[in-house]
Amino acid sequence: MTESRSEERQAGPLTYRGKAIPESTTDQRLLDRRGPADWVHTDPWRVLRIQSEFVEGFGMLSEIGRAVCVFGSARIKPETPYYELGEAIGSRISKAGYTVITGGGPGLMEAANKGANEAGGPSVGLGIELPFEQSLNQYIDTGVTFRYFFVRKTMFLKYSQAFVVLPGGFGTLDELFEAITLVQTGKVTRFPVILVGTRFWGGLVDWIRENLLAEGLISPHDPDLIHLTDDPDEVIEIIRKAHAELASKEESAAVAELGEAMHDAERA
Template identity: 60%
Template sequence: MSSHSDSYRRGPMLFRGDKIPSVTADASLLAPDQGSAWSREDPWRVMRIQAEFVEGFGSLADLGPAISVFGSAREKPDSPWYSKGVEVGKLLCDAGFGVITGGGPGIMEAANKGAHEAGGTSVGLGIELPFEQGMNEYVNQGISFRYFFVRKMMFVKYSLGFIVMPGGFGTLDELFEAITLVQTGKVKSFPIVLVGTSFWGGMMDWVHESLIGQGMASPADELLITLVDTPEEAVNAVAKGIHELAANTRNHASKDGAAGKPSAGGFGKRTK
């Protein structure tokens, strides 16, 4: 993995030495006080953003059924969570799914490693960051993005469900965006599985007691999440959810003559 001082990737481009940019494309897009410069620069940005969508759609169109695995970039190969990430990747491929991660180190690398060692599809969706992470060595299909929102679209569009392992703010961002898209009906319900009751249990208690307890969310929203402890439970839960949602869609189609919105089924249970 190259350090920031050695090399830097922005989309398809590689920079080294004094050519390394001082700000990311996202930071440049969101920078305040740009004056009238936006009128000249932003139309070209739109073209770059469009190109990223086209590249992502074209690269992933034939991916097949896949599950996104999220988790901390900081976990080391000798950590228990890294080992569980490897097992999750392997079991997903054994169940017939490809694995999609952010392509970086830690739990992302672990899930890609499990998929790679199982002979399955191991996808990495990288992102330009102020520090260079690079694509981990277990990715066999990788795409690097300039813009977070384009990358997020690819995670949702090409995944049948999410398995979320312990992680930091980036993992929370991905988790709650997925929940919001399902809750608001922007995407059809798909299984969202959290791994690790010791890590996620406090957050789920807060959701139940504060968000739902104080009327900030509805009781049904809690049912959008399944909390488990082992890789086997995680893969079984996501596969079960996909099959239930497919059956619900078929039932709605046969009754109404058109596919309706699948229900959340039996999600929300904590399994031991």
């Protein structure tokens, strides 16, 4: 016998009929503490966790002011040349009036946070849950640890006005090319992307020009999105120059818009 399709239950926006009708209501399952905890690992529940991470991140970072994101390896040890370079850059960024944001871990992230902290400026860390233990470093004033890489990346990109990339591995390369892609495609304002370490990054920059550009896989001006230097002071100059040019363009656009509005008013 065919089961009647008239048997129906509404559960919020969902409609269940026949055999699909659950044995209990949503409220019953919410209030009943018995049974397995597998439900907290389902995709609908993950959506809420993702939402909560965005809310926490936006809430924490919304008032930090101008910021520069520093990427780099977690494996570089203190008292090494790259670590000292990271400290110097963190210090310069802080003294220039910017908040330093890093991935919150050890190595060059710690170095940049340390430089900012000792210079008396804000030091922020955006950590990530990993299979191996890694806590936020001790030089962070404000920090949050995310479950999801894509939420963390959004925070880096939304709240930074420049990206400074110290030597690093796959994670650093991922962050570097994410930033370049978003700048290239206009998804974020053309903030500077600065590679620090000519010996380390020089081969990559040459490869981009000699292969990607030569094969027509990127536009002629795309390599100019990347700056390469060894000098912490030059890092700050690049950032200041880029922001001054951006401010000038925004001011010119505002003046032009005002002029058009006045012209339209006169014609009316």
